[in-house]
Amino acid sequence: MSSPCVSTRLPSRRWLILAVGVAANTAFSATFNGLPTAAIALRAQFGLDAVQLGWLLGAMGLGIAVSELPWGALTDRWGDRPVLITGLGGTALMLGVLAWASAAVPGGSGARVALGAGLFVLGVFGGSVNGASGRAILQNFPPHERGMAMSVRQTAIPLGGALGALLLPVLCNRYGMAAGFTMLAALTAGSLAAVVIWLKEAAPVSGSSPADERHRVGRKTLLASADGPRAALRDREIWRLALGTGLLCAPQFAVLAFGVLFLHDHAGLSAAHAALVIVALQVASMVARILCGRRSDRRGDRRAFLRRACLLNAAVFAVLGLSAFDPVARVMHGVPGGGAAFCVLMLFLSGVCISAWHGVAYAEVGGVAGVNRAGTALGITNTAVFLANFAAPVACAQFLTHLGWPAVWLAAAVCALSVRPLFGGREQHERLAQGGDR
Known part of the structure; x- marks a missing residue:
């Protein structure tokens, strides 16, 4: 039997x-991860107040959450390119509206409600980006490279967050929120131009032959992917992985939403220095994601890796939470610079981990789903992720x-530990031996 064919466009175009x-x-990460770093402005x-700020920061996450699954299903039906063009275009337009409104509308309760509604709509458009771009990458990379490829894609999240953290506090503190929204609109428009110029639809890397597809993913995934979105919605394993991914993201959103305030209000850092810590955290996270993706491709143990990640994060957030208690803080502050330094160190480690x-x-979700229903599966996953993006700031x-x-950081530790059972199931190398997703 011949090996699965690969699109002739793949080697030259996949990167x-x-x-x-x-x-x-x-571009979109600079918006949803960058805006919290402008929380002081x-x-x-x-x-x-803190509660109102939490609701506003969560509004965009709620918009993403309610739109991810519809966008994912549309991606499986329409393709990656039209969905990304529509979503990025709407995002850039909405950022422009928010920039105008921030400059033209005076503050007050009405302005706060309008801002929350605008951030929600912004999230609805932005929800197109994750699933559509993920499906495009899964479609252009062979299964044994998808852990690395999806991890490289995921470096965009901390990259955008670092870019936002570097620019938004300066712009917003000096010139107001309108300047920040304008910068984000320009960045999104640039990414839209890249999609229009360079993103083209490609055949899946495994070829279009049913026999080849069966050879690659096994009979179960082939049959399940035949009716695309509906099959993904019925797959319990996809839902379990999606729920685990979403819940494990909640502590991350706690760091991104309130990390600057924690360093500013509790550790005594200036707004600029607190933002620089978040920038460093995001840059380190990019490197960590690539290394973890490469390691998972080599070892084929994604489930075991994710379970270990739950334990590690529970530990580091527990230490961060304990360090924030007043008695511990007083002891640490007894050492010159010790209190602030330890807070910075633990928040940095927690954010990277x-x-x-x-x-x-995401590679595991894509492997379980198969390319034909990856948009819907990633949409389910991102719905869970951004429900956490909405809930985490409100709860924090x-x-x-x-x-x-x-309590903020200890709750994050409990959340990470509780997720571990959701990443159970057969190990990756067992599925590979049985003709799994690689």
Whole structure:
């Protein structure tokens, strides 16, 4: 039996497709991960308390969450290119509207409601990016390279977050939120141009032959992918992986939403220095994601890796939470510079550890689903992720208001530990031996 054929366009174009996917995700990540780093300016301009700030920062995540699954299903039916063009175009337009409104509309309760609604709509358009770009990459890379490819794509999340953290606090503190939204609109328009110019639809890497597809993914995945989105919606394993991925993202969103405030209010850093810590965290997360993706491709143990990631993150967030208790903080502050330094170190380690595993999880979801229903499967996963993006800031604000910083980080530790059973199941190397996704 002949080996699965590979598209003749694949070797020369797959890295370009990956670059376009990274650009699209970077632009949107600069928005949803970057805006929280401007929380101090946002709080000052709109007169927000901690709870109101949490709801506003969560509004965009809620918009993404409710739109991810529809966008994923549309991607499986229409293809990657039209969905990305529509979504990025709407995102750039909405950012322009928010820039105008931030400059033209005076502060007050009405302005806060309008801003929340605008961020929600922004999230709805932005929800197109994750599933469509992920499907394009899965379609252009062979299974044994997808852990690495998806991890490279996932570096766009910290890359965009670092870019946002580097630019937004400066722009927003000096010139107001309108300047920040304008910069994000320009960045999104640039990624839209890259999609229009370079992203073309390609045949799956395994070829179009049913026999070849069966040879690659096994009979179960072939039959399940025959009716695409509906089959993905009925697959319990996809739902379990999606739920685990979403829940394990909650501590990350806690760091991104409230990390700057923690370093500013609790550790005593200036807004600029706190933002620089987040930039460093995001850069380190990029490296960690690539290394973890490459390792998972070599060893084929994605499930075991994810379970270990749960334990590691539970440990580092527990230490971060314990360090925020007043008695511990007083002891640390007794050492010159010790209190602030330890807070910075633990937040940095927690942020990197909670970001490192993402590409491995997405590659596992794509491997279970198969290319023909990857858009829907990634849509399910991203729905769970951005429900966490909505819920985490809201929950953190409540913990912070009523219980303080230790409760915020200890809750993150409990969340990470509780996810571990959801990543159970057969190990990757067992599925490979039986004709699995590689």
